[in-house]
Amino acid sequence: MPFLQHRMKLYCLVTMVAAFISILVFFLTSYHSLSLGFLLGVVSCLLSFASIFIKAFVFDKVAERESPGVFSYLVTVSGLVIRYGLVAIAVALAIVFSETFHLAAVLAGYAGLYLYIMVDMFLQLQKER
Numbered sequence: 001m002p003f004l005q006h007r008m009k010l011y012c013l014v015t016m017v018a019a020f021i022s023i024l025v026f027f028l029t030s031y032h033s034l035s036l037g038f039l040l041g042v043v044s045c046l047l048s049f050a051s052i053f054i055k056a057f058v059f060d061k062v063a064e065r066e067s068p069g070v071f072s073y074l075v076t077v078s079g080l081v082i083r084y085g086l087v088a089i090a091v092a093l094a095i096v097f098s099e100t101f102h103l104a105a106v107l108a109g110y111a112g113l114y115l116y117i118m119v120d121m122f123l124q125l126q127k128e129r
Helices: 002-028 032-063 070-077 079-096 103-128
Strands: none
Touching: 002 032, 002 103, 032 079, 032 103, 079 103
């Protein structure tokens, strides 16, 4: 589990850097809808990824015969609904408030962390070989 916690901290740091850059773009350029859309996608992706991390934490506790708590079980059981719900809410916000949030930027922000994770896992796999 320490490896997973280390990776989660790294992914959170990458997400915070992306969010910070998006905030800088919002204040320093005229691309407000793009930067806010990207920020919305990044934040929803981070929350979605946190639910996956909680699920892994619960499975680890169950494997060690410890009780992780009722809240953790609820997040684990409803993890897929939470992840799809976050995407649906982000896309709905982008569609309803199209002047504020750019839909393509929301989807790019949401997919960005997962793309980073896939590349990171591929590189970790290549390191082990």
